[in-house]
Amino acid sequence: MLTTTGIAEIAALVGDPARSAMLVALMDGRALTATELANVAGIMPQTASSHLGRMTVAGLLAVERQGRHRYHRLASSTVATMIEGIMAVAAEPANRTKRKVRTGPRDAAVRRARSCYDHLAGSIAVAVADRMGERGYITDLAAGGELSAEGVVFLRSIGVDVDTALNRTTARKLFCRPCLDWSERRPHIAGTIGAALLNACFEHDWMRRTDGSRAISITRTGALALNSNFGIKSGEE
Amino acid sequence: MLTTTGIAEIAALVGDPARSAMLVALMDGRALTATELANVAGIMPQTASSHLGRMTVAGLLAVERQGRHRYHRLASSTVATMIEGIMAVAAEPANRTKRKVRTGPRDAAVRRARSCYDHLAGSIAVAVADRMGERGYITDLAAGGELSAEGVVFLRSIGVDVDTALNRTTARKLFCRPCLDWSERRPHIAGTIGAALLNACFEHDWMRRTDGSRAISITRTGALALNSNFGIKSGEE
DNA sequence: TTCATGCTTCGATGGCGGCCGAAGCATCGA
DNA sequence: TCGATGCTTCGGCCGCCATCGAAGCATGAA
Structure with missing residues (x-):
């Protein structure tokens, strides 16, 4: 076999x-x-x-x-997806009952925003994908995703380097791939666009990496930007 | 950790x-x-x-x-998803070059239609999800999926036992979950609805299990039904 | 009750593989 | 050229675990 x-x-x-x-x-x-x-x-x-x-x-x-x-x-991102899949099984109820699970504040932070391979994941990332879908910036996210013309304009307006990202591949279709999310199990924006988006968040100092953890912290200006640009309330603005 | x-x-x-x-x-x-x-x-x-x-x-x-x-x-289907994820890595180019890979006609059949856990997978399954999305039978498949009222009517019309499936869980939202597809890497219909759909395909003798393989064969009547109900040409009608 | 079948538990064996100490290559700085 | 650093290769040790034979339990049939 x-x-x-x-x-x-x-x-x-x-x-x-x-x-x-x-x-x-x-x-x-x-x-x-x-x-x-x-x-x-x-x-x-x-x-x-x-x-x-x-x-x-x-x-x-x-x-x-x-x-x-x-x-x-x-x-490759395939490998990252595989590991997230294994994580999902390891985090399932059947295994949780075995060992004591304390979901401390640190776990909550990881669940809210973290980096997955080269893009953003967590509940914030899911919310971003949702909003962009609602506004027609992304179409058909489930089937691979496509960035609309309005989406390009929008991302460019908030300082995401869409153009270099677009030059890096052939078809626009491939940029917004859904990526099963570990804690949310709902798609968020991955691929070249996802990487460019996360990159912009770092450059604007909206978010910062955390040492020794996959968690990403959201700055005060980042919380304000999330609210004004996406209508997402992260609870810190 | x-x-x-x-x-x-x-x-x-x-x-x-x-x-x-x-x-x-x-x-x-x-x-x-x-x-x-x-x-x-x-x-x-x-x-x-x-x-x-x-x-x-x-x-x-x-x-x-x-x-x-x-x-x-x-x-659980989480386990099935995990295994599909590992399969995806094992089938990646880096590993294919190592050992000789002959993608015979049998692999092609598996890629077209197979069973994944309890529902249908493969290019046919992706096409089904696409069509149902286009016609508004499923909304928001990427975000967990929701079966619309028209979707219920449609599935009932083609002999899918939607009602018992609906009784088996609380919320309609949970029924159409996207499930990363091994060969297509695009969502198809899983969950209770997906299981009921596959079941209906067997009962109508549209499809049959294959011994010793995950592949599912499509009968002549099944090909005609796929074409008339979903507008999908499987090449055998 | 007695036997057969399906499955589990126990005990012993053997092999694969993770681990580290020591030595061997590369690369960089002086 | 000489030493320092980062990493790899080699050799030997040790432990874990997959495997099977044999015995122990269930369930079902005669």
Whole structure:
């Protein structure tokens, strides 16, 4: 059987605590060095090197070498989607009852806004996609999504670099892909446009990365901007 | 970290050849006995029993006992979605180049129509969802989906048992969930409605299960029905 | 009650793989 | 050229777990 053994190989790679810790650390789309990932996983660099090598040949990771550093990142958004899928199962009720679950304020922050691969996820991201759909900026999000002409104008008006994003691929259709959201399980905006949107949020200082977590914090100006541009109340404005 | 270890546990379960073979065998939503699954995986019953027990406590499988038989099925559609996600990675170009891939006619059939958990998947299923969206039978499929009043009338007219399906849950909203599709990566109709729809296709003898494969064959009358009801040309009418 | 079937539990075995120490390559700075 | 840093390769150790034989429980039939 073609698929069966392939599935087992891929899943076995994720099925190691050290490797899954590294993969989760890379879920925000950044590229990290081998030693950084070794620290994340709590293992020695030589062990991490072995893991990273195996995940790379399996197509889970991609490597870019800069000088004597080697930066590792997730190979594709398919991999990120897969990990979100596994997360969803791991977070299901059947497993929650087993171990005690305390959903602290930090988890709440992650659930509200976090980075998924290279774009924004969480309830805020879902709300953004909803509003843009309501206003006709995005059409047919379920079927791959298409950015309308009004959508281009709108995004450009709030400082998103739509044009370079548009130049990077051939068809406009592919830009707004739905991406099953871990906590919300509803689509948000991914792809090149999603990356450009998140990038703009950082450049405007609407949002900031959080150290040691996938959570993204929303600044005061960001809360105001979300309200005025999207009509989203994040509770901090 | 809460999620990291949980992810590794779930993935490690899938990461065994015998277990992944069983999971794939269950992907069509049917419930199989322990011995049947042992045959699928090519292992002894006692070994299979151990695997099934572990997957059940982990929340991957659910068991129903009938007499001296124990029927195992996937615990939820979340699990099915996860496995499709892993399949997508295993089928990615990076892995295809490694081993030889021959996409024979049988793979083409699987890609066109197959069962995913308890509902229909493949290009036909995507087309069905598209048409129903175009005609306003389904609204907002991307955001969980909602069946409109016209949709209820339509489905009832083609012999889908909508009413029992509607009674089985509380809100109409939950019925049409998008489900990332393995080959198409576009949403199709899942949930209770999706199950009722597939069921109707079997009862009308529009489609038939294929032995030893997830593929679903389309009968001649089924092709005609798809064309007249949905305007979908499957190439066999 | 007795036997057969389906499945589970127990115990022992064997192998795969994660882990680290030490050594071997690259790259950068002086 | 020499040392420092980042990373990889090699070798050996250890533990976990998949596997199967045999025995123990259920359920159903004779």
